[in-house]
Amino acid sequence: MKTADWTETALWGHLMGLGNSAESTRHYVRGWLDDVQTLVAKASTSPLNFTLHDDGHSYRVAQRMVDLIPDETLSRLSDCELALLILSAYLHDIGMNPNYDTILKIRAFLLTGNSDLSTMEADCLQKWLDETHPGMQPPLWQTLPDDERIEQIERLAAYYCRFRHNDWSEEFISEKGKIATHAPYGLFVQDLTALCKSHHFGMQELMSPSFDLRIVGTDNRLVNLRYLAAIL
Numbered sequence: 001m002k003t004a005d006w007t008e009t010a011l012w013g014h015l016m017g018l019g020n021s022a023e024s025t026r027h028y029v030r031g032w033l034d035d036v037q038t039l040v041a042k043a044s045t046s047p048l049n050f051t052l053h054d055d056g057h058s059y060r061v062a063q064r065m066v067d068l069i070p071d072e073t074l075s076r077l078s079d080c081e082l083a084l085l086i087l088s089a090y091l092h093d094i095g096m097n098p099n100y101d102t103i104l105k106i107r108a109f110l111l112t113g114n115s116d117l118s119t120m121e122a123d124c125l126q127k128w129l130d131e132t133h134p135g136m137q138p139p140l141w142q143t144l145p146d147d148e149r150i151e152q153i154e155r156l157a158a159y160y161c162r163f164r165h166n167d168w169s170e171e172f173i174s175e176k177g178k179i180a181t182h183a184p185y186g187l188f189v190q191d192l193t194a195l196c197k198s199h200h201f202g203m204q205e206l207m208s209p210s211f212d213l214r215i216v217g218t219d220n221r222l223v224n225l226r227y228l229a230a231i232l
Contacts, residue, residue, distance in 0.1 A: 006033045021079070025079040025080065036176075040058060058093075080217070080223050084191060089232075091173055092169060094169045106161075111139060170196070173193050185217040195229055213226070
């Protein structure tokens with residue numbers, strides 16, 4: 001069954017309901033989500049060990065957000081806050097669908113100890129192995145029996161993707177944000193990144209000043225990033 005389009009979410013309906021005053025914000029959101037929905041529609045590189053992070057997952061997150069927000073509160077959210085919510089629904093797990101070439105390089109590194117992974121990524125992978133699987137050192141083809149090798153490498157690659165996906169989501173948002181013009185306010189992409197990463201934050205991180213209520217834009221709109229993080 002075909003997943004509902006992002007434009008069918010209740011959040012988008014509320015953003016549409018704000019009329020002409022939110023037109024530029026809607027245009028900005030559309031510039032992101034038309035591409036992002038296409039990217040996650042198949043989720044072909046999402047590790048099979050985990051819940052499929054496709055457009056259906058994103059749509060359900062967006063709809064559940066509205067279920068959690070009291071009607072009175074929802075009616076008072078600014079266009080910026082609605083934009084942050086709908087974008088975070090589709091982007092918070094975008095890192096769970098890395099480029100397939102990255103997956104191949106991770107597997108190759110685990111198997112042979114060599115690949116075209118960047119030095120930073122290879123070092124991060126080895127550090128993760130040291131912390132989570134002490135004593136496990138690529139190349140694994142030398143240390144694992146044939147009947148265990150493929151299964152172990154697939155499992156390690158999947159769990160490493162899980163470990164890295166929040167950082168990869170941040171990288172995706174940062175790169176996309178560089179080409180997305182006319183953001184609703186100057187720090188919008190920074191706030192979107194923090195919001196998306198917040199679904200792995202604890203109370204101490206959420207109480208940091210970066211999540212404090214503030215006024216943004218030339219027309220003094222409110223953004224309560226801490227509340228939005230609680231909803232996500």
